[in-house]
Amino acid sequence: EVQLVESGGELVQPGGSLRLSCAASGFTFNKYWMTWVRQAPGKGPEWVANIDQDGSEKYYVDSVKGRFTISRDNAKNSLYLQMNNLRVEDTAVYYCARDPGDGSGYYIWYFDLWGRGTLVTVSS
Amino acid sequence: DIQMTQSPSTLSASVGDRVTITCRAGQSISRWLAWYQQKPGQAPKLLIHTASTLQTGVPSRFSGSGSGTEFTLTISSLQPDDFATYYCQQYNTYSVFGPGTKVEIK
Numbered sequence: 001e002v003q004l005v006e007s008g009g010e011l012v013q014p015g016g017s018l019r020l021s022c023a024a025s026g027f028t029f030n031k032y033w034m035t036w037v038r039q040a041p042g043k044g045p046e047w048v049a050n051i052d053q054d055g056s057e058k059y060y061v062d063s064v065k066g067r068f069t070i071s072r073d074n075a076k077n078s079l080y081l082q083m084n085n086l087r088v089e090d091t092a093v094y095y096c097a098r099d100p101g102d103g104s105g106y107y108i109w110y111f112d113l114w115g116r117g118t119l120v121t122v123s124s
Numbered sequence: 125d126i127q128m129t130q131s132p133s134t135l136s137a138s139v140g141d142r143v144t145i146t147c148r149a150g151q152s153i154s155r156w157l158a159w160y161q162q163k164p165g166q167a168p169k170l171l172i173h174t175a176s177t178l179q180t181g182v183p184s185r186f187s188g189s190g191s192g193t194e195f196t197l198t199i200s201s202l203q204p205d206d207f208a209t210y211y212c213q214q215y216n217t218y219s220v221f222g223p224g225t226k227v228e229i230k
Binding site: 045112117 | 156158160166167168169170173179211213215218219220221222223224
């Protein structure tokens, strides 16, 4: 079955750190750009970061630059998001998502496969 | 950043109704627009990309149109499974989602 499964979300204090993981299965993971998207309670989704097939190219939304790091391990079919210096406004469900690509191996930036998400709550 | 707006924010409709949702971009995004459906407790599901291309497996009652700054998602005959929140997303410059339109039972 083609799927993405996130884990690692929990309650953390402001200024704390957390590492999210996403396990991919059912497709050739190393052929796709991958993405993290978050959704705060009652809000629309927000793209957070994406990474190319070999981890050499990465992009971040301005609000997380310098605090979050996206990475991947193709041998383990896994995507990660290291989140440092967390803020209350980072509270959200974090989704791992697949970018189907533009046909030439580059990103297209819409997302055709999503995980069920993992909840990150930043609160004292 | 390219801002996205959607109207209406909430729409009350009955099974069988034709439903139209509008999405506007703050500047031209050509046809780089996608639509997603989200039900409570679930991840967004891709319905349409490139403004009007139906994703594999999505029922043909869903259609999209538009270009530049104004886009529409139409459901030709609303079904019970279609009550959900719908989001547009521009991917001309990075990725920005709209605030959503909730389709509820009238």
